[in-house]
Amino acid sequence: MKDHIETTTAWVCDKCDKALVSQKVKVRYLEGNFEVDLLKCPECNMVFIGEDLALGKILEVEKSLEDK
Amino acid sequence: MDLDKLLEIGNQCIHSEPPVCVASCPVHMDVIAFVHEIEKGNFAGAYKIMEQKIPFSRLIGKICDHPCETLCVRKGVGGSIRISELEKTVIDLGYTIPKKPLLLPKNKGNIAIIGGGLSGCVAAVELNKKGYKVTIYEKTDRIGGSLWEYEGKGLETAVIKEELLVIEKKGISICYNTEVLEENLYSYRGKYDALYLGAGEWSKAYRINPETFQVENSSLFIGGKIQSHNHSVIMSLSSGKRAAVSIDRYITKTSMLASREREGIFETKLTYKIDNVKPIDVVVKSSHNYSENEAKDEASRCLKCQCDACIKACVHMQRYNITPDRYIRSICHNERIVLGNRTANTMINSCTECGLCKEVCPIGIGMADIIHATRESMVERGKMPLSAHDFALKDMQYSQSDYFSLVRKQPSKEASKNLFYYPVIAFSAYARGLYKGSGKTGYLFYPGCQLSSTHADYIGDIYKHLVGVIKDKDADNDVGLYLGCCGAPADWAGRFDLMPESVQKIHKTWEEMGEPTFILACSSCASTFEKYLPMIKTLSLWEVFDTYGLPEVDIKKGKRELCIHDACATRHNSALHESVRSIVKTLGYSIHELEYSKEKAKCCGYGGLVSCANPEQAEDFVKDRISESEADVLVYCAMCKDAIVKGNKRAYHILDIIYGNEINQDSPQKMPTLSERQNNRKHLKQRLLKEIWGEEVMNTENIYNFTLHISEDVFAILEKRFILVSDIEKVIDNAITKKERFFNPQTLHYLARLRLQNVTYWVKYAEEGTDIFIKDVYSHRMEVVEG
Ligand code: SF4
Numbered sequence: 082m083k084d085h086i087e088t089t090t091a092w093v094c095d096k097c098d099k100a101l102v103s104q105k106v107k108v109r110y111l112e113g114n115f116e117v118d119l120l121k122c123p124e125c126n127m128v129f130i131g132e133d134l135a136l137g138k139i140l141e142v143e144k145s146l147e148d149k
Numbered sequence: 150m151d152l153d154k155l156l157e158i159g160n161q162c163i164h165s166e167p168p169v170c171v172a173s174c175p176v177h178m179d180v181i182a183f184v185h186e187i188e189k190g191n192f193a194g195a196y197k198i199m200e201q202k203i204p205f206s207r208l209i210g211k212i213c214d215h216p217c218e219t220l221c222v223r224k225g226v227g228g229s230i231r232i233s234e235l236e237k238t239v240i241d242l243g244y245t246i247p248k249k250p251l252l253l254p255k256n257k258g259n260i261a262i263i264g265g266g267l268s269g270c271v272a273a274v275e276l277n278k279k280g281y282k283v284t285i286y287e288k289t290d291r292i293g294g295s296l297w298e299y300e301g302k303g304l305e306t307a308v309i310k311e312e313l314l315v316i317e318k319k320g321i322s323i324c325y326n327t328e329v330l331e332e333n334l335y336s337y338r339g340k341y342d343a344l345y346l347g348a349g350e351w352s353k354a355y356r357i358n359p360e361t362f363q364v365e366n367s368s369l370f371i372g373g374k375i376q377s378h379n380h381s382v383i384m385s386l387s388s389g390k391r392a393a394v395s396i397d398r399y400i401t402k403t404s405m406l407a408s409r410e411r412e413g414i415f416e417t418k419l420t421y422k423i424d425n426v427k428p429i430d431v432v433v434k435s436s437h438n439y440s441e442n443e444a445k446d447e448a449s450r451c452l453k454c455q456c457d458a459c460i461k462a463c464v465h466m467q468r469y470n471i472t473p474d475r476y477i478r479s480i481c482h483n484e485r486i487v488l489g490n491r492t493a494n495t496m497i498n499s500c501t502e503c504g505l506c507k508e509v510c511p512i513g514i515g516m517a518d519i520i521h522a523t524r525e526s527m528v529e530r531g532k533m534p535l536s537a538h539d540f541a542l543k544d545m546q547y548s549q550s551d552y553f554s555l556v557r558k559q560p561s562k563e564a565s566k567n568l569f570y571y572p573v574i575a576f577s578a579y580a581r582g583l584y585k586g587s588g589k590t591g592y593l594f595y596p597g598c599q600l601s602s603t604h605a606d607y608i609g610d611i612y613k614h615l616v617g618v619i620k621d622k623d624a625d626n627d628v629g630l631y632l633g634c635c636g637a638p639a640d641w642a643g644r645f646d647l648m649p650e651s652v653q654k655i656h657k658t659w660e661e662m663g664e665p666t667f668i669l670a671c672s673s674c675a676s677t678f679e680k681y682l683p684m685i686k687t688l689s690l691w692e693v694f695d696t697y698g699l700p701e702v703d704i705k706k707g708k709r710e711l712c713i714h715d716a717c718a719t720r721h722n723s724a725l726h727e728s729v730r731s732i733v734k735t736l737g738y739s740i741h742e743l744e745y746s747k748e749k750a751k752c753c754g755y756g757g758l759v760s761c762a763n764p765e766q767a768e769d770f771v772k773d774r775i776s777e778s779e780a781d782v783l784v785y786c787a788m789c790k791d792a793i794v795k796g797n798k799r800a801y802h803i804l805d806i807i808y809g810n811e812i813n814q815d816s817p818q819k820m821p822t823l824s825e826r827q828n829n830r831k832h833l834k835q836r837l838l839k840e841i842w843g844e845e846v847m848n849t850e851n852i853y854n855f856t857l858h859i860s861e862d863v864f865a866i867l868e869k870r871f872i873l874v875s876d877i878e879k880v881i882d883n884a885i886t887k888k889e890r891f892f893n894p895q896t897l898h899y900l901a902r903l904r905l906q907n908v909t910y911w912v913k914y915a916e917e918g919t920d921i922f923i924k925d926v927y928s929h930r931m932e933v934v935e936g
Pocket residue numbers: 168169170171180181220221222223230450451452453454
């Protein structure tokens with residue numbers, strides 16, 4: 082999950098009106114627990130996941146965890 | 150799962166069995182590879198293949214007595230392939246000087262060969278190759294024996310000499326003019342680790358083991374004419390080759406007999422059907438040997454005999470390029486793996502469990518049950534990929550919930566009073582049926598979840614028709630209605646843990662209703678009932694229509710030709726096949742029978758939840774199926790229609806022609822979306838309750854204060870990603886009420902996410918007042934811990 086995840090974006094948190102920052106975030110699926118750098122709102126912590134990431138790297142990791 | 154038993158089944162598969170020509174060639178030349186090379190015009194390649202199995206192939210290929218041709222499958226359809234003639238041409242056009250052999254140390258033992266005839270020379274060369282020091286004792290002044298009988302009669306003198314020279318070049322010693330006799334044989338036995346006797350004639354008759362060519366347990370081995378008692382060149386050669394194997398095993402003290410059953414001529418298990426083979430006559434030589442083109446033509450007559458009946462019939466095996474023997478091995482590997490990836494998971498979830506392979510296999514190997522057991526085992530061990538069937542199982546849950554599930558007895562006589570007046574009672578069979586209400590439910594109409602999703606409009610009419618025709622003939626038995634899902638999706642997914650709940654619910658209803666006969670309209674329901682509820686008597690709706698009469702609808706009779714796509718789940722129900730055909734004919738259509746019909750029906754791709762687990766594989770199935778005929782397709786399973794229409798082929802459900810809804814032949818056909826399918830079920834229940842039982846249902850629909858706008862393109866994305874409109878609504882509602890969303894000041898779009906059960910849904914949209922324009926949707930299963 083390390084390689085190529087966006088670190089800047091035009092998207093902002095609508096509630097807090099804050100620019101997103103790249104920070105370590107915990108993600109988990111089945112038996113897998115990871116820490117990855119993702120964009121999130123520094124105030125309310127809402128994490129941003131774009132389509133490319135969801136259907137690319139994340140899907141790939143999901144599939145390989147399912148086949149473990 | 151008993152993996153050893155499984156492997157045994159796999160071993161019965163004759164896919165890798167050699168053709169009869171190879172089995173009856175004493176040295177098993179690979180005939181199919183050989184003719185393939187000839188067809189390609191690669192004669193050097195073809196010669197290489199001869200060389201791999203035939204010692205002295207440049208000579209033997211010209212004079213072999215070709216037992217391979219005697220049983221050739223082509224024999225009765227044009228004549229055996231002239232393999233021996235092809236070999237001659239291949240030598241002429243493809244002979245290449247062999248590479249200089251590496252002279253390896255010969256230190257495994259000392260062997261004497263008595264008799265430098267053909268079998269002796271072969272034994273010598275083979276043992277030399279295996280690392281033995283070999284000496285040939287020959288009573289005349291030249292080796293080669295019977296080969297010289299062909300001098301000028303097939304073999305040129307120079308070529309014989311050149312080929313025999315190879316022996317000495319390999320470092321084999323030859324003692325010419327040295328006759329060994331029975332009397333002094335004993336002294337040789339003392340000097341050598343083993344002896345091969347291939348002298349052609351001998352004074353004493355030894356008892357020779359026919360498998361090993363060994364004399365008792367001694368160091369003496371005998372082959373060639375003394376052993377075979379015939380003049381076959383190839384048998385003589387084969388005995389020398391086999392004796393060399395025995396001598397090596399004898400000296401290295403390994404088992405003399407282990408796995409040698411298939412040396413020499415043997416019987417293959419392969420049976421190759423010639424029912425559909427067109428006869429083609431043997432190619433006639435225009436000169437002494439086949440010319441290049443004649444050889445190519447002759448080679449192309451070869452049937453390349455191999456069993457591939459199942460792979461030919463099944464696009465699943467084609468996609469994975471696998472036959473049951475290897476399939477079973479990869480299942481076993483997948484099951485046994487402890488660490489590492491289970492790479493066969495997707496393949497295992499891509500079989501429709503249609504059962505066709507078993508129908509076409511000459512020995513009845515079927516993958517459906519095996520794959521089903523594998524899926525159950527994966528579920529049991531917690532190794533079934535969650536995403537493969539998740540959507541279908543949630544949809545099943547929906548069907549089994551109060552949104553759709555419904556059981557009702559026939560409306561009572563008391564409740565239907567207002568229908569019993571003229572003219573209604575005179576013209577409505579349904580009203581007369583209600584009038585005869587007995588209170589005893591003899592039949593329960595069970596349309597199933599899929600028909601109700603895609604053909605909901607017919608259900609009420611069918612129900613009324615059933616009440617009318619059944620009560621007319623069978624006044625004692627009322628007709629009730631049961632909406633629900635039989636649990637087939639759980640079964641396909643291997644979720645045996647979910648089956649008892651589905652099945653018990655149906656069983657309990659059946660008991661409470663006084664054990665009525667179920668009238669089923671879905672072929673998958675029929676299979677599920679047969680498997681899990683064998684105590685319940687069932688009838689197919691089509692049989693009921695065929696026996697009690699069709700609904701009277703004022704339609705012009707069709708005149709077109711339709712091809713019938715039988716539902717694979719019904720393959721063994723010939724009564725049903727006949728009912729369907731009889732209905733189609735009654736309605737005036739002619740029938741074009743597909744090659745794969747009835748017990749050989751091909752699956753539309755929905756079976757086994759393949760469209761959920763591997764949509765591309767499902768597409769293969771439908772493409773394969775619709776390519777079988779130009780004519781429009783008639784189906785009697787709602788899922789088949791769905792799959793075929795989505796594959797861009799015009800398809801009619803049998804109900805479409807019964808109710809006269811296939812008239813508009815030019816308008817494009819469209820199937821409901823995943824979201825519409827759920828809504829159709831919900832609305833069907835509400836409508837039937839109201840229209841037939843007079844029950845008012847509270848509308849449970851969520852009322853949101855925004856309106857979604859979804860373009861066709863975005864809808865296509867939704868379908869592909871298995872996302873429902875109701876999921877989107879929840880995301881938007883949450884985004885608006887809690888402001889949990891991102892905003893893009895450049896595009897002015899919002900992006901919102903919400904986790905629903907085990908999936909996080911993301912929706913990108915534009916907002917204009919209460920109008921929401923959906924731009925994009927996607928999801929992931931990975932959980933993000935926010936905070
Ligand atoms: S048709 Fe070809 S493969 Fe089949 S037995 Fe004859 S030569 Fe062999």
